[in-house]
Amino acid sequence: MGHANHFVRLVALIALAIGGFLAVRAKVVPKDFGVDGHYRSSAIPEIAAREPRHLGSEACSDCHDKEFAAWKAGKHSTPECENCHGPGLMHVKVMSEDSVAKYPDRIKNNPNALRVTSGLQECTWCHLKTFERPSTLKYITSVEKHWTQYGGKFTPTSKCTDCHNPHTTVVK
Ligand code: HEC
Ligand code: HEC
Ligand code: HEC
Ligand code: HEC
Structure with missing residues (x-):
């Protein structure tokens, strides 16, 4: 009889694990997953709606006209500013004082927020x-x-x- 109890507990545990897995899965898997196989077609508009983190070198010229002019006129105008300095979005937002409060402390405390x-x-x-x-x-x-x-x-x-x-x- 003792052995049967072990078995029942084991089956109950497995059932719980499977139930738990299904419940979590239903919560976290997006609705449209599986509609087109493993590819989720709504990923495209979601990604397209994100704000670009790279702004392009022109975006730096307003405030860094000296560096911009030197870069543009020289032999190094193929690599973009952000190839070396990293994505500029946060730096420009913070430097333009566009609601610093919206951004995490890391950025408030390090307002340049560029790659060193x-x-x-x-x-x-x-x-x-x-x-x-x-x-x-x-x-x-x-x-x-x-x-x-x-x-x-x-x-x-x-x-x-x-x-x-x-x-x-x-x-x-
Ligand atoms: C709205 C104005 C503004 C724009 C646009 C801007 N910056 Fe800046 N940037 C600043 C200010 C202000 C500083 C701080 C200058 C200082 O500390 O003397 C700075 C500092 C820097 C520094 C020096 C960082 C350091 O640690 O000393 C770099 C590198 C830099 N910016 C690169 C960029 C790049 C690349 C872009 C384009 C993506 C850009 N900036 C766009 C205003 C701007
Ligand atoms: C001690 C000074 C010195 C240092 C440090 C230095 N360079 Fe140079 N580099 C030169 C000189 C001088 C030239 C010759 C061309 C010139 O006068 O513009 C040159 C030329 C070059 C060239 C052109 C190709 C060639 O060989 O002529 C490249 C690319 C280059 N350097 C990359 C680098 C990189 C990357 C680093 C860092 C890893 C570096 N240099 C560090 C002095 C230096
Ligand atoms: C994203 C790539 C990239 C990075 C990063 C980069 N370079 Fe360049 N570099 C280039 C390109 C592209 C050219 C132009 C080559 C051409 O037109 O033949 C160039 C040209 C040069 C030249 C030769 C200019 C000549 O005499 O023709 C030197 C020297 C040089 N880079 C040094 C550096 C140094 C120093 C650094 C770091 C501060 C650096 N580069 C970082 C891409 C890069
Ligand atoms: C090839 C890599 C590279 C590119 C491209 C580049 N930078 Fe830099 N930049 C550096 C490095 C490295 C420094 C640090 C200076 C040093 O080490 O002497 C620097 C320094 C700066 C500084 C601080 C002030 C100074 O001159 O030291 C500013 C501002 C700056 N860059 C803006 C720009 C802007 C704006 C562009 C595009 C127009 C740009 N950078 C493109 C590598 C780059």
């Missing part, structure tokens, strides 16, 4: 030679060698921007 540039890592993302990158892009094959080639010495605190202006690429 290292002046090195962003540069190697594009300029360190790898298989995939177009051979037409000007590249360096080794960070250390590039320093040595131009009479510098690479140290842990070295940055590409010690020599290059990031906005124009011109060597200082």
